[in-house]
Amino acid sequence: MRGLGKTRRTSNKGFTRRLLAVGVCGAAFAAALTGSAQADGTADQGLTSAKPTHGEPYREPHWELKGSGTDARFRGLAAVSRNTAWLAGSQGTVLRTTDGGASWRNVSPPGAAELEFRDVEAFDSRRAVVLAIGEGEASRILRTEDGGATWTESFRNTDAKAFYDCVTFFDGRHGLAMSDPVDGKFRILSTGDGGRSWKVLPADGMPAAQEGEAGFAASGQCLVSSGPRDVWLATGGAARARVLHSSDRGRTWTATDTPIPAGDPARGVFGLAFRDRTHGIAVGGDYRADQASPKAAAVSGNGGRSWTTAGTPPPAYRSGVAWLPHSRTSALAVGPTGTDLTTNGGRTWRTLDTGSYDTVDCTPDLACWASGEKGRVARLER
Numbered sequence: 001m002r003g004l005g006k007t008r009r010t011s012n013k014g015f016t017r018r019l020l021a022v023g024v025c026g027a028a029f030a031a032a033l034t035g036s037a038q039a040d041g042t043a044d045q046g047l048t049s050a051k052p053t054h055g056e057p058y059r060e061p062h063w064e065l066k067g068s069g070t071d072a073r074f075r076g077l078a079a080v081s082r083n084t085a086w087l088a089g090s091q092g093t094v095l096r097t098t099d100g101g102a103s104w105r106n107v108s109p110p111g112a113a114e115l116e117f118r119d120v121e122a123f124d125s126r127r128a129v130v131l132a133i134g135e136g137e138a139s140r141i142l143r144t145e146d147g148g149a150t151w152t153e154s155f156r157n158t159d160a161k162a163f164y165d166c167v168t169f170f171d172g173r174h175g176l177a178m179s180d181p182v183d184g185k186f187r188i189l190s191t192g193d194g195g196r197s198w199k200v201l202p203a204d205g206m207p208a209a210q211e212g213e214a215g216f217a218a219s220g221q222c223l224v225s226s227g228p229r230d231v232w233l234a235t236g237g238a239a240r241a242r243v244l245h246s247s248d249r250g251r252t253w254t255a256t257d258t259p260i261p262a263g264d265p266a267r268g269v270f271g272l273a274f275r276d277r278t279h280g281i282a283v284g285g286d287y288r289a290d291q292a293s294p295k296a297a298a299v300s301g302n303g304g305r306s307w308t309t310a311g312t313p314p315p316a317y318r319s320g321v322a323w324l325p326h327s328r329t330s331a332l333a334v335g336p337t338g339t340d341l342t343t344n345g346g347r348t349w350r351t352l353d354t355g356s357y358d359t360v361d362c363t364p365d366l367a368c369w370a371s372g373e374k375g376r377v378a379r380l381e382r
Contacts (some may be wrong), residue, residue, distance in 0.1 A: 078122035082367035088117035100259025107148020119220035163300010166223035205252030210238035219359035221271035285317035299346035
C-alpha cells in the first residue's frame with residue numbers, strides 16, 4: 001500500500017495463565033493460556049487439563065526472545081515447526097533457524113539490501129518464497145530450494161502502477177500474490193510450479209476497487225488461503241474495509257464489507273486467518289499510535305460472506321492473527337501494544353501481553369512464533 005510505504009506497523013505477543021504440558025493436544029494450548037474453559041464457559045473440543053503431571057513444576061507461558069543478531073524489522077514470518085522458521089524483513093534480510101531459534105543463519109539474497117521483504121512462505125527447511133514490496137521494480141518474488149544458499153528471482157514487476165503486498169500458497173505448487181489496484185482492480189499473480197514462474201490473472205473476475213483502496217503489507221496476512229482453492233484478500237484505505245474471497249484460486253472474487261474501522265488511508269483490515277474454508281478472523285484498525293481502534297477484530301462463520309464485530313475486541317490496532325494449533329475456537333492477535341487471545345472463535349478477546357511484534361504464526365507440532373521490530377523474534381515457551 002503506497003500510503004504506508006516502508007513504515008506499515010504491526011506487532012506484539014506474550015502471555016499469562018496456564019499453557020501446555022508436554023504432549024498435551026493442541027486444543028489444550030488455549031486452555032493453558034486462560035484456564036481449562038473458554039470465556040463463554042464451554043470447553044474447546046479436545047481440551048484437557050493443562051496442569052503439569054507427575055510432579056512437574058508449573059511454569060507460566062511466555063514469549064521467549066530468540067536473538068536474531070540484527071535490527072531488521074521482520075513483518076514476514078513462516079513457521080514450519082517448533083525447530084524451523086523463516087523471517088523476512090527490512091534491508092533485504094532473510095533469516096532461517098533449524099534449532100528452535102538458538103541460532104539464526106543469515107540467508108539473505110545477494111544484492112537485496114535495498115529491498116523490503118514483507119512476506120515469506122516456506123514449504124520446509126530448504127524451500128521458501130519471499131516477496132519484496134514497492135512500486136515498479138521494487139516488487140519482486142524470489143525463491144530458494146537449498147535453505148537460502150542460493151536464490152532465484154522468479155518475478156520482477158515492470159508495471160509502474162502495481163505495488164505487491166502479500167503472497168500465499170495453497171500447496172507446494174499453487175500460489176497467488178496480490179498487488180494494490182491497477183486500472184481500478186486488485187491485480188493477482190498466479191503460480192502452478194511452486195513459485196518458479198508467475199503470470200497475471202485476467203481482471204474480469206475481480207470487483208472494482210473503491211477510491212483509495214489497497215492492501216496493507218504489515219504482517220504477510222493481507223492474502224491468505226485455506227484448503228486447495230479458497231483465498232481471501234484484506235483491504236483498507238477507503239470508505240469501507242473489505243474482505244474479498246475467491247473459491248477458484250483467484251479467478252473470480254466477491255467483496256464483502258467488514259465492520260473494522262475504515263474511511264482513512266491508515267485504517268482497514270490488516271490481517272486475516274482462516275482455520276478452514278468457513279471460519280475466519282479479521283484484525284486491523286488504525287495503525288497510528290495516537291488513534292483509537294474501537295473495532296479491531298471481526299469474525300465470519302460463512303467463508304467471509306458476512307462479518308460480525310467481536311463483542312469484546314482487542315483494545316487497539318492489531319496487524320497479525322493466527323489460529324492456535326488443532327483448536328477450533330482459539331486464536332492469537334498481535335499488534336504494537338499487545339497480544340490478545342480468544343477462546344471462543346473471535347467473539348471476545350483478552351490481552352495477554354504488552355510486547356511488540358508484527359506478525360504471528362503457529363505450527364501443527366504445537367509451536368507459535370512471533371516477529372517484529374528491531375530484530376525481535378520469539379517462540380512461545382512454558
